[in-house]
Amino acid sequence: MLVEEYNLDVETIPCEPGAAKFAATVRLNVDISPVLPYLNRTLRGAIYTSAPSLGWKKDKRNIAFWPFKISIGDLADRAEAERVAREIVDLVNSTWERREQIEPSYETRRRPTGLELYKFLPRTNCKACGEATCFVFANKLAVGQARLVDCTALEEPQYTEQRAKLAELLDVDLPTGVQRANS
Ligand code: SF4
Incomplete structure (x- = not known):
């Protein structure tokens, strides 16, 4: 298992029409950079950069993967933050466990303007x-x-x-x- 434990920070962000109420940061004690090319291959719409980082949108929610943290936007409350954080960490771990069956992708892409x-x-x-x-x-x-x-x-x-x-x-x-x- 790549990520065995993490801390979750949940913060409110300024309310504007259509803006998210909460954002969360999953703080990791392990560098997840090695899994990013595998996520880049398997997550449709993922945007990988050589930073390295990986952006992905799930259920209209922006998710950004960094070496030691994962940022999650557009959350309704802390309970949802905890649920989504768990799902994303599980995704990281399951992808890492399957890495021998996945060809890593280092292809970088940008969002259309x-x-x-x-x-x-x-x-x-x-x-x-x-x-x-x-x-x-x-x-x-x-x-x-x-x-x-x-x-x-x-x-x-x-x-x-x-x-x-x-x-x-x-x-x-x-x-x-x-x-x-x-x-
Ligand atoms: S045509 Fe333009 S204004 Fe009409 S629904 Fe599409 S994007 Fe909206």
Whole structure:
């Protein structure tokens, strides 16, 4: 087992519309850098950097893996922080235990910008997603505050190719529009 014990810090963050109420830091007494290339291979949508670090989005929640800590955002309360932290630590440990069956990936990737995403949206500013403009929606998509499926206009047949391209850029499954682990 790679991570045998950890400490959990939970803190409130300033409340803004749509902002998370709590964020947590899982403090580790072991360097988890060696598992990051294996997570990079198995977690869909993961973004690996040579720092090393690994960013991943699960259930609209940003998770960042660092050598001695894991940051978790968008938590409702301490109980949820404890549950999610346990799940993430279990994921690290199970991935480490399976490492001989996984080819590590050192491929680095960056998130698409709002402008890159905007080019493939319908750009009608129809507001069906709840945003005032497609550009606002694109910027929220880029930082994970909106989901591709929230743009219902993309379900129209003329946008099939654009929708597929957006799904590719965001590395999400259709029709759910959410990132999922491959494993
Ligand atoms: S639903 Fe889609 S097309 Fe309509 S404003 Fe939102 S992003 Fe633009």
